[in-house]
Amino acid sequence: MKKYIITIIALATVFYSCTDDMNVVSEDDDVLSADALFSTPQGYQKALAGVYGNLSLTGTQGPIYSSLEGLAAGTSQYVRCLLNLQELTTDEMIWSYENDEGTAELQRNIWTAANPVILGMYSRTMASVAYANDFLRESTPEKLRRRNITDAATVAEIELYRKEVRVLRAYAYYNMMDLFGKAAMYTENDPLNFAGPEYNRKQLFDFIESELKAVLPDLKPARTNVYGRVDQSMARMILAKIYLNAQVYTQTDRYSDCITMCNEIIAGGYTLKPKYLENFMADNHTSEEMIFTIQSDGVLTQNWGGTTFLINGQIGEWENNAADFGITGWTGALRIRKQFVQKFDGTKFSQDDRNTIGTGVEGNSSKQRTIDIADISVKTQGYIISKFSNKTSAGVNGKNRDFADTDFPLFRLADVYLMYAEATLRGGNGTIAQSLVYVNSLRERANNNATTANITASELNLQFIIDERARELHWEGHRRQDLIRFGLYTGGTYNWSWKGNAARGISIPTFRRLFPIPQGSLGANKNLTQNTGY
Incomplete structure (x- = not known):
């Protein structure tokens, strides 16, 4: 099978535990009761596909349908929401159709807590938490025994599913920490219809780190799992990201920890795709550079x-x-x-x-x-x-001219090379010599193996890194986070066209480093508080 296809044959009715907090509910009609869905090992595979599928699909009934009540399909697909928040709000992208709900506010940096795209990202991400928690509730050893699922190999496989789901939940909370700076915390141990306590950035950071470290040894090694599923490198990539941004998230220096994670990922057997643009084509699932993708078919x-x-x-x-x-x-x-x-x-x-x-x-x-x-x-x-x-x-051509087969490259090796170099420049325990090797390998790949665009040690500085990240990783969902880490997003040090709703760009206030908690979510969970400035 070319890909681990994430068709959702059934989303169980059990998948709604934190939707009150999102102020949305699942509207999927193609649902099964928990006991029916989880009565066989195949049911667990379907439910696992549902957890993964939340990153790719808007619902189970076609492209115009959203499984989240009150949200249009176009404002609730995960990758599109991620790009709207991480790219459309920066110097890398602009959207022509400003009548499309929410887009004008985002690309002019004047959004409010009523923005529907922000609600879409918040809701889709918290839906990932809900789906993960319900899978974990329904796959405990006790539940397996009760359902007469006792074959040792099957039990071990479902236990691996559980570890992967915990990584997907940690990834969801990583997004909440980065975009919103806070979130209601829910785990599989909480009852349904529970109003989760608000976790701040430090608490989210600690939860994400501890979860990933706990499951990492039991995940499949890099590049050994079924394509499209989580492995050790996916967990390490999230850890590398939170360590690189720890100064923003928790005001702590974790650059050496970032370098450790980068080294372990690089040791996993990834190599650069010889031709850069082949990472973004309909057969990019064959790229030896991909660490984790969100699948498209x-x-x-x-x-x-x-x-x-x-x-x-x-x-x-x-x-x-x-x-x-x-x-x-x-x-x-x-x-x-x-x-x-x-x-x-x-x-x-x-x-x-x-x-x-x-x-x-x-x-x-x-x-x-x-x-x-x-x-x-x-x-x-x-x-x-x-x-x-x-x-x-x-x-x-891809198999359908209306919908792409090209997977979205959420994490790839080139990013790891640039993170290593940046963390080294910021004081981590890497070396400049190795950083130059990594950076120049990207330059050579981009120039048909010629060394004419290579840089020297004296040219390797933080200004080079932020610009090179734009050249290498544009439209891949990193730019807002990068500009914030470099102190270039808010204020007027670096302005771009239409920043702050001015054609030539103007300063924007520091509170816009975070997005607001959507209004409906505040009303649904009284434990949540609004971010400053909104």
Whole structure:
């Protein structure tokens, strides 16, 4: 089987334990009682698919359907919400259709607690917590014995499922810690309809770290699990991320711990995909660089988020024909802001594979784009990129022209190399020599193995790292977090087009380093408090 396909045959009615706190409820009709779903080992596989599937799907009944009450499918798909919050609010992305609910506020940095996209991210993420907790409740040794599931190999396999689910729950709380700075805490030990206590960032950090450390030894080693499922490297990647950002989250220095995690991930057998853009094609599940992806299948996981959102969105008004990317396409939705374009200024980037920036139709002066975006609604203002594709590396279209087969690269090796270099520069116990090897390997990969764009030790500094992360990882859901860590997101040290709702960009207040807790969630759980500024 090419992928661990996350079709959800049934989402059990048991999957709703924290929906009161989200102010949403599951509306899926295709449900089974807990006893019916979990009566066989196959039922546990289906339920596990449901926990994973929450990251890919909006519901069980097609792309226009959301399983979360009160949320449209387009504002509740996990990857699309992640990109809207981590990319649309920065210098890397802008959305043309500002009548789409919530998008104008996000890309102009003027959002409120009523923003529907923020609610979508909050709700989808807390749904992951709910699904994980219910799986853990229903898969205890006692429940297995009661259901006459006693075969030793089956019991051991379900125990592995439990470890993977705990990682997925930790990942959900990592998102809550990063985006909202707090969350209601729920575990499988809490009763249904329980109002979880509010955990602050330090408490969430400690929970995530302890959970991942507890399960890590029992997870499958790197690259040995079924594709698309959690292994030790996924757990280490989350740990590396929280350690790199620990100064933001808990005001503590964990850079050496980040380097330890990076070293262990690198030792897991990952290598850079020789051609950069093949990481973003319909057969990217074969990439030896991928640590964890969110799966897409043009037939089985149809939704208007994920890489379908990216591939369709990047199609220009005139150029890069949709057919060239294996998709039908809707044009002019996504563009890039001037400040991101400038990251590729200079002759060093003229042959860089990561530089897919389009400026208009070559040789046609009447169809040339402007680098500045004076009016967001004018889809020919602002440059575009051509990073993602629904074609395979052999040029074959994905199986469906409307929905992409391309998996979303949540974590990949290139990010690990850059984290190692950054943590070293910030005082961690790595070496500059090794950092240069990692950074220059990315430069060489991007330049067809030529060393002409390589840097020297004197050029390796934090300003280089933040710019190189943009060049290497743009549109992969990292930019907001990176800018905050570098002190460049709020304030006026670094402005980008339409930052703060001004065409040339202005300072924004520090409270916008966090998103607000959605209004409905505050009303549903009186233990929750609003973030400062909202």
